[in-house]
Amino acid sequence: MRVVLGWLLLFLAADSAFAFSEEWSPQKVVIGQTSVYVLNFAEGEVDSPQVPALGIHTDSEAPDLPLFEVFSSDIGQNRIRLEVAYYASGTFILPITWKDSTGKENSSKVGLQVETSLLEKDKSPEDVLPPDSFSGPYGWRLIGLMAGIAALILSALYAYYLHRTRTKDPMDAILQTDPWIQKILRYENRLSELIESPPIPAREFYRLLSGYIREVVSKKLGSPTSHLTETELFARIFDSFSIDEEVIRVWESRLRKAQYSSEESRLTKDEAIAALDFWRGAFEK
Known part of the structure; x- marks a missing residue:
């Protein structure tokens, strides 16, 4: 029993x-x-x-x-x-x-x-920009790679020449030797294109703005930030720049929600300009 x-x-x-x-x-x-x-x-x-x-x-x-x-x-x-x-x-x-x-x-x-989306191919801020990769048979790829290396060498020599001759406009040399400035300008150009074509898709704008912020922070601090999550990025910004903590939280929430929410919202031209101007000014302080 x-x-x-x-x-x-x-x-x-x-x-x-x-x-x-x-x-x-x-x-x-x-x-x-x-x-x-x-x-x-x-x-x-x-x-x-x-x-x-x-x-x-x-x-x-x-x-x-x-x-x-x-x-x-x-x-x-x-x-x-x-x-x-x-x-x-x-x-x-x-x-x-x-x-x-x-x-x-x-x-x-x-x-x-x-x-974190930064480890995935379709979520990185870099991926909202046109790809820099090339396609075609292996031979053409090899030729393209060699041409790229040659271009870098020539660019470095040209930058050195500009430095030695003390040209009045050294910007070309800076652009050739500083990859962060190149990326920052690319983001600024894309953001400007969006701003001039309202109504502006909020998701695309804030992804580009997030990429712009990352590259400027990388440039200012001298270290890459592409591996950081949004939370880690804004913690780094709070520690390194004179931006109020409450403002940091508001922007972190706004960027996260706009990039990953299913809602399809739009921005006016004035709203987009104000957002870009805020971060330009914040990094210049």
Whole structure:
């Protein structure tokens, strides 16, 4: 009798353990990419579920910054399904709770891995600019590479010549020898093109502005910033420039939301000019 009772208790425990299952699909995403969370359960095994509401949810440690957004929510008799995007990197567990058939409180245990978008090919600020790569057969690529090396050597010699002859306009030499200035000018040109063609797509403008900010910070500090997340970048800006912390938080939130939100918003020409002028002035202080 004890053996039968033991097997019965073991069966009930196993049945309770497998009364529900949860998963993310995909399990690994980049910042701003949506993933679907699904909680499957036997009918009656999940009671009083508490799930995040539709819309943007802020970070409890930084209430001014968006942490994740719920795009859709479906609660059925044997399934809960949410479509979610996170706006920060790390491993996150959705704040979902429910009671099982015995009245026991349960919460989600499955985490979603979110990688910084700067490691992905379609999220880097550099990728909003026209690519500098070349295509064609290997022989042409080799010729192009050799021509590029030759051009760099000639550019360096030309810069040296300008320095030695003390020309009145050394800008050409500077452009040839400073890659950060080249990138900064490219971003400024693209931003100017957008500003002259209103209404301006907010996502594209702020991605370009983010790239501009990164290159200026790299130039000012003498070290690259392309590997930094948005949070790390603005922490570096706060430590290195005379910009108020509250202003930093507002801009970090604005850039993150504009770049990774699904909302398609537009900027006026005046708004875009004001944004670019702000950062130009901030870096000149």
